[in-house]
Amino acid sequence: MTDARTSMLAAVRAALGRERLPDTEAAVLQRRLDEPRSNIVPARGQPSPEERIDRFIFEAERVQATVVRLAGLEEVPDAVVRYLRVANMPSAVRIGDDAVMQAVPWHSEPLLETATGPAVDSDAASVTSAFAGVAETGTLILLSGPKSPTTLNFLPEAHLVVLPSERIVGSYEDAWQRLRGKLGNGRMPRVVNWITGPSRTADIEQTLLLGAHGPKRLQIMLVDGECPQ
Amino acid sequence: MQSTARVFPDNAHRAMGDVNLQASLARFSQGFPVKRRLAIDRLPEFDSLRDAARDIKNHTLENLDFYLERFEEKVTENGGRVHWCADAESARQTVLSICRESGAHTVTKGKSMIGEEIGINEFLEEHSVAPIETDLGEYIIQLRHEPPSHIIAPAIHLSKEQVADSFREHHAEYPADRPLEEPRAMLDEARTVLRRKFLQAEVGITGANMLVAETGSIVLVTNEGNGDLTQTLPQVQIVIASLEKVVPTLEDASTILRLLARSATGQDLSVYTTFTTGPRRPEDLDGPPAFHVLLLDNGRSRMLGNEFREMLRCIRCGACINHCPIYGAIGGHAYGWVYSGPMGAVLIPNLIGVDEAGHLPNASTLCGRCEEVCPMRIPLPRMLRKLRDQQFEKKLSAKPVRWGLAGWAFVARRPALYQMVMQIGVAALAALGRKRGRFRWLPMASGWTGARDLPAPQGFTFQEMWSARGGRRQ
Amino acid sequence: MSAMRPTVGLFVTCLVDTMRPAVGFAAVKLLQDAGCEVVVPAAQTCCGQPAMNSGDRSDAKSLARQVIKAFAQVDYVVAPSGSCAGTIKTHYPELFDDEPEMAAAVADLTERTWELTSFLTTVMKVARVDGRYDGVVTYHDSCSGLRELGVRPQPRALLEGIDGLSVKEMEMRDTCCGFGGMFCVKYPEISGKMVDAKADEVLATGADTLLGGDLGCLLNIAGRLSRRGSRVRVRHVAEVLAGDIEETPPIGAPRS
Structure with missing residues (x-):
């Protein structure tokens, strides 16, 4: 008896009316994977450097994210405290621990409680950094890693994201290129999250409601100035 | 699930007399199509993206064996495991044995049409594993023991009063006289109830919108974030996907993603698009340590080899359903099986037999609106005609x-x-x-x-x- | 062919032939006024669409062969129907895709085949048809005309020349009326619901006349409107363009 893998691949090949691809043809396909090319990138995804930030903000606000601009990472703690106060939330956040987050002077707000590690159900708010922002649709791209657990992006009710403004790219393709530059071709972090606005549902009578299972609020802190890579 | 496609006219008759359903359908016809139009008006390249997406899928299907093997290789390299399942039964058994190995009692589920197709919920329940749907719409219909009536809006046929009744019946821990008139109150209640399930489940099962051969990633798109909690919190992650979900590269996936949400809900992009590659890594602080992908054939290789290959380009956006005047008259349940609308009328006879589902390709005026809106340029009316040809040849028509x-x-x-x-x-x-x-x-x-x-x-x-x-x- | 005076073979269509010959004569008048020589090959019956849409490829092919033969000698084939013209133009090639030896004859026919209003505006370059019709008109685009042949602006452009006529469009004008050939008798209940929705759309415009280019849809919608007791007049667009409104009562209306 042949195993399922063999018989399924055989069924696929029979349907295609051929045997396994010869090495030369497979090599051509392999090259398509090893050297990925962009397909059509819409004009919206190719803004000039001057337009890039404005378009990102416009698109992000269109999907009910809120955006605040900060002059540098040193302004982040104060912005977080103010955000939580206005939202009437406790002054405590679960924070990521990557280079950008470590460069934030959290001690400047002694009344703000911070904790690292994976999120737990009782965490009301989290602060993480984004690997990129995509102007095309106001999308944040976040990577998982030992210092950026994925649960921070989903369990808390409010998600605050630090996005260095130099990390805003035009299109998804630009972001993939940056990621390949960082990790090498064909390699991915365990999780890449594209996040476009706060969680929502329209499953009850097509009424749009924010905050289905993920965060009800998404605050983007767009930071100018020096940021660690 | 047991098909009732054979008695389609009776189903349709009942649907047209269902006041709640008809009210929902009236609301529905004004919703998605209008939003889709607005989204497309903001993207002048939409039609060229459709061409590109069609070409990507055609290329992938022509070389499906190659891309499946590359995908598997990458999943394995990243520490995950691929299971090849020729049919629904082998997929069900595979899921069950993974659940048993991990001692699972509770399984959270992201919305998955493949899950519906193989009837995984009923099967797990029979074997003492409790599956919990976490997409709000799916959760509602699971409480009501109903199948989805729409591939992307499974509870579209229900009124908020019906939803409230179901919540009162099933959420016994809440006071019976609580106010539950507004969708917001229902959502907040469901969020709380389901949050406990998310934290309790040992296994999470999701479908996949795409599989990326370049990296071995699975792509999952949701608006609620339920898919992400399902695939992040448990110790074991299971992904069930049919063969044709594979695409070559991240760029190819990105091109299709530009079409998917716009065609489906009229969003530029769904809120969460997640690329998951393998299980938790050694230094990671969260994520499931075990990662399984089931590759399911269940009729796909047959379609690959016959005149319905183009149907395998379908990305399950639901645009054809949203624009179909027949669906608009009768809703999704009348089709009698997992899928509905034009894509269902092509897919169902292909998956469960044209003798069983012969009404579906005939119950169409061939008005062509489905093909007009299909982001993958699937010639749906032509496929319906081909099914009619088959029926005539087999002398199945009355x-x-x-x-x-x-x-x-x-x-x-x-x-x-x-x-x-x-x-x-x-x-x-x-x-x-x-x-x-x-x-x-x-x-x-x-x-x-x-x-x-x-x-x-x-x-x-x-x-x-x-x-x-x-x-x-x- | 004479560039000045092409010979047009009128493809009458079975519905016009049997239910409303007046549409055929209106089409003849419009074609002649535009400078065409009109002939009506006797050996025509049906384009074969009912067989094709029922999966009966063999009968559909026989009828298609009959059409190919009957219209072999004319410069153009024109039908007062988007549905029948669409069958010839877009579906004959599919029908014969397993008979490569037919490809040339099929291509020759499809290139010469036109729906009436698009033939007048595109080939004969008719910019204006003079006439008079007192009424507010709404226009139903048949699905096959619209999606297979792109017929939408052509009839409206021609109607602009008619004095006394104004057009009020339906909100959901892209939606099927529920006719669908055999569909309307195979699934009468669904079809009935669809045509009822279409009747709502027509009535919501406040128009007193419904025009269209396909008799199937028009019989369907006129039948539903009259069942609902509406007094909206329903006509094929060719009748209004050709000025045949005194002689022939609207579709479904008694002879006065």
């Missing part, structure tokens, strides 16, 4: 229809005879109907006269009058 057609064709192939028969026929009909100009009822024509009058013919044929007037023939 005998009176076949005989009537044969008699008509016999006459129509003989112009002189045809013209004589028609002359006599219309003269007789016109004599009967001249006074009112229309018929409210005619023997053997109740199909027509049930809903509308039949305008009376003028009483002579064009052909006889043209001859009478000495019009030119050649």
Whole structure:
């Protein structure tokens, strides 16, 4: 008896009316994977450097994210405290621990409680950094890693994201290129999250409601100035 | 699930008498199509992206074996495991054995049409594993023991009152007299109830919108974030995907993602698009340590080899459903199986047999709106015609229809005879109907006269009058 | 062919032939006024669409062969129907895709085949048809005309020349009326619901006349309107363009 893998691949090949691809043809396909090319990138995804930030903000606000601009990472703690106060939330956040987050002077707000590690159900708010922002649709791209657990992006009710403004790219393709530059071709972090606005549902009578299972609020802190890579 | 496609006319009849359903459908017809239009108006490249997406999928299907093997290689390299499942039964058994190995009692689920297709929920329940749907719409219909009525909006057929009733019945921990009139209150309650389930489940099962061969990633798109909690919190992650979900590269996936949400809900992008590659890594602080991908055939390789290959480009956006006037009249349950609308009318006969689901390809005016909106440019009306061809060849269509057609064709192939028969026929009909100009009822024509009058013919044929007037023939 | 005076073979269509010959004569008048020589090959019956849409490819092909033969000698084939013209133009090639030896004859026919209003505006370059019709008109685009042949602006452009006529469009004008050939008798209840929705759309415009280019849809909608007791007049667009409104009562209306 042949195993399922063999018989399924055989069924696929029979349907295609051929045997396994010869090495030369497979090599051509392999090259398509090893050297990925962009397909059509819409004009919206190719803004000039001057337009890039404005378009990102416009698109992000269109999907009910809120955006605040900060002059540098040193302004982040104060912005977080103010955000939580206005939202009437406790002054405590679960924070990521990557280079950008470590460069934030959290001690400047002694009344703000911070904790690292994976999120737990009782965490009301989290602060993480984004690997990129995509102007095309106001999308944040976040990577998982030992210092950026994925649960921070989903369990808390409010998600605050630090996005260095130099990390805003035009299109998804630009972001993939940056990621390949960082990790090498064909390699991915365990999780890449594209996040476009706060969680929502329209499953009850097509009424749009924010905050289905993920965060009800998404605050983007767009930071100018020096940021660690 | 057991199909009721065979009794489609009865299903449709019931649906048209269902007041709640009809109210939902009226709301629905004004929703998605309008939003889709607005989204596309903001993207002038939409049609060229459709061409590109079609080409990507065609290329992938032509080399499906290659891309599946590369995908598997990458999943394995990243520490995950791929299970090849030829049919629904082997997929169900594979899921169950993974659940048993991990001692699972509770399984959270992201919305998955493949899950519906293989009936995984019923199966797990029979084997003492509790599956919990976490997409709000899926959760609601699971409480009601109903199948989804729409691939992307499974509870679209229900009113908020019906949802509230289900919550009162099933959420016994809440006071019976709590206010539950507004969707917001229902959502907040469901969020709390399901949050506990998310934290409790040992296994999370999701579908996949795409599989990326370049990296071994699975792509999952949701708006609620339930998919992400399902695939992040448990110790074991299971992804069930049919073979045709694979695409070559991240760029290819990105091109298709530009079409998916715009076509589905009119969003530029769904809120969460997640690329997951393998299990938790050594230094990671969260994520499931075990990662399984089930690759399911269940009829796909057959379609790959026949005239329905193009249907395998389908990305399950639901645009054809949202624009279908038949779906708009009867909703999704009438189709009698997991899928509905034009894509369902093509897919269901292919998956469960044209003899079982023969009504579905016939219950269409072939108006072509589905093909017009399909982001993957699937020629749905042509596929419906091909299914009708199959039925005719297999002599599955009703005998009176076949005989009537044969008699008509016999006459129509003989112009002189045809013209004589028609002359006599219309003269007789016109004599009967001249006074009112229309018929409210005619023997053997109740199909027509049930809903509308039949305008009376003028009483002579064009052909006889043209001859009478000495019009030119050649 | 004479560039000045092409010979047009009128493809009458079975519904016009039997139910409403007046549409055929209106089409003849419009074609002649535009400078065409009109002939009506006797050896025509039906384009074969009912067989094709019922999966009966063999009868559909026989009828298609009959059409190919009957119209072999004319410069153009014109039908007062988007549905029948669409069958010839877009579906004959599919029908014969397993008979490569037919490809040339099929291509020759499809290139010469036109729906009436698009033939007038595109080939004969008719910019204006003079006439008079007092009424507010709404226009139903048949699905096959619209999606297979792109017929939408052509009839509206021609109607602009008619004095006394104004057009009020339906909100959901892209939606099928529920006719669908055999569909309307095979699934009468669904079809009935669809045509009822279409009747709502027509009535919501407040128009007193419904025009269209396909008799199937028009019989369907007229039948539903009259069942609902509406007094909206329903006509094929060719009748209004050709000025045949005194002689022939609207579809489904008694002879006055």
